[in-house]
Amino acid sequence: MPPKSQFIREDGLYHSFCGLVSVGWLYQKIKDSFFLILGTHTCAHLLQNTLGVMIFARPRFAVSLLEEADLSSAQPDISGQIAEIKREHNPSVIFLLSSCTPEVMKVEFEGLAHTLSTPELPVLFVPASGLDFTFAQSEDSVLQALLPFCPVAPPEDKRVVFLGSVNDAVAEDFAMEAARLGIPVAGFLPASHFSELPPIGPGTIIAPLQPFLPKVASQLRNDRNCTILSSLFPFGPDGCRAFWEDLAAEFGIKVDLAEREAAAWERITSHTELLRGKKVFFASDTLMELPLARFLRACGAEIVECSTPAINRRFHSRELERLEGVPLVEQPNFDRQLRDIATHQPDLIISNMITTNPLVGKGLVAKWGTEFAFMPIHGWAGVNILATTFTKALRRHAILDPLGSDPVWTMGLMPSAPGDVIPLQEL
Numbered sequence: 536m537p538p539k540s541q542f543i544r545e546d547g548l549y550h551s552f553c554g555l556v557s558v559g560w561l562y563q564k565i566k567d568s569f570f571l572i573l574g575t576h577t578c579a580h581l582l583q584n585t586l587g588v589m590i591f592a593r594p595r596f597a598v599s600l601l602e603e604a605d606l607s608s609a610q611p612d613i614s615g616q617i618a619e620i621k622r623e624h625n626p627s628v629i630f631l632l633s634s635c636t637p638e639v640m641k642v643e644f645e646g647l648a649h650t651l652s653t654p655e656l657p658v659l660f661v662p663a664s665g666l667d668f669t670f671a672q673s674e675d676s677v678l679q680a681l682l683p684f685c686p687v688a689p690p691e692d693k694r695v696v697f698l699g700s701v702n703d704a705v706a707e708d709f710a711m712e713a714a715r716l717g718i719p720v721a722g723f724l725p726a727s728h729f730s731e732l733p734p735i736g737p738g739t740i741i742a743p744l745q746p747f748l749p750k751v752a753s754q755l756r757n758d759r760n761c762t763i764l765s766s767l768f769p770f771g772p773d774g775c776r777a778f779w780e781d782l783a784a785e786f787g788i789k790v791d792l793a794e795r796e797a798a799a800w801e802r803i804t805s806h807t808e809l810l811r812g813k814k815v816f817f818a819s820d821t822l823m824e825l826p827l828a829r830f831l832r833a834c835g836a837e838i839v840e841c842s843t844p845a846i847n848r849r850f851h852s853r854e855l856e857r858l859e860g861v862p863l864v865e866q867p868n869f870d871r872q873l874r875d876i877a878t879h880q881p882d883l884i885i886s887n888m889i890t891t892n893p894l895v896g897k898g899l900v901a902k903w904g905t906e907f908a909f910m911p912i913h914g915w916a917g918v919n920i921l922a923t924t925f926t927k928a929l930r931r932h933a934i935l936d937p938l939g940s941d942p943v944w945t946m947g948l949m950p951s952a953p954g955d956v957i958p959l960q961e962l
């Protein structure tokens with residue numbers, strides 16, 4: 536366990552992007568689901584623009600708009616919308632997401648979901664409002680809501696369940712790698728369909744693929760008495776080696792992936808040569824900052840600061856060990872960060888949605904951290920994409936764009952699922 540003084544908490548904005556955005560990848564991942572947000576025109580506008588929804592696309596998510604009249608009623612009536620969703624989309628599960636306004640109005644979501652739920656069509660409450668949740672954290676809420684529907688596995692059923700939403704190709708890659716190492720797989724949480732949720736019990740090893748799921752991991756440990764793998768997250772050659780060696784060890788399988796790791800580093804030499812000695816400042820808010828900073832440090836970069844909305848000592852313990860000596864900050868104060876950026880003059884800033892363009896405007900090389908959440912950077916197959924995502928900004932700044940304007944995501948161009956890479960639009 537790292538020493539308590541290893542990171543500090545400041546008083547900055549918790550995050551810059553609303554938790555509702557995770558709907559964009561979760562509705563694609565859970566193919567028989569529907570996501571209903573009880574919200575306002577602001578929420579509808581956010582989803583419409585970030586997810587680039589076409590009016591004829593019939594996406595499996597919607598916003599039930601609160602109107603002025605709803606402000607005076609104790610509980611909004613959305614039974615009509617539920618019936619319509621059932622009729623039009625025939626989902627196996629409906630997720631009912633909270634948003635800022637009904638939370639301020641004290642809508643009792645748990646009770647509302649309960650009254651709308653039937654054995655044939657569960658309606659599950661998912662806390663996701665932008666008041667409390669970053670866009671990645673609401674996946675944690677969705678998985679917590681799904682957990683009661685995972686069958687209980689008997690103690691003798693010792694298999695791995697991979698935790699976290701990854702696209703189908705990445706999931707297949709992990710299943711194949713596990714088979715190669717002789718690790719039995721029970722499934723993925725979330726699964727591609729509601730009816731395919733994996734059995735979880737005292738013999739289950741939960742292998743987290745995403746660093747933003749500490750709450751569901753804790754709930755799994757408490758409710759199902761299963762083991763949560765303590766390892767690095769499977770990003771980069773160093774992360775993948777530790778992840779698979781530690782996971783195999785849970786099954787009594789001894790593997791040495793030193794050669795595999797060395798070969799993976801070898802394949803990205805052109806990137807590590809560029810990253811070595813570069814000063815990198817993490818000021819983003821995706822909750823992926825710790826493993827990304829650890830990977831860059833292993834590439835030879837100097838991490839000037841690694842800020843992130845929240846750090847969980849237990850869930851992130853192995854990443855924290857590798858970041859010993861790096862200044863780590865929860866909820867960073869942006870004014871202080873700007874002063875430190877001016878002092879240290881980092882070569883690359885991994886920034887959030889609010890700050891990327893102002894930083895670029897100041898001539899700094901800034902990359903929007905959210906991009907990493909949508910790239911297939913997991914596992915051995917993702918190593919090159921991970922390294923390229925960092926070096927692309929540096930190369931463009933050095934060679935192609937003397938003004939330092941790195942391509943950034945623009946609203947309406949958000950990929951539709953984790954790992955779906957779409958062309959970037961340059962400013």
Ligand code: SF4
Pocket residue numbers: 553554555574575577578579581633634635636663664665666
């Ligand atoms: S939930 Fe809150 S932060 Fe998110 S879009 Fe709606 S109003 Fe904005």
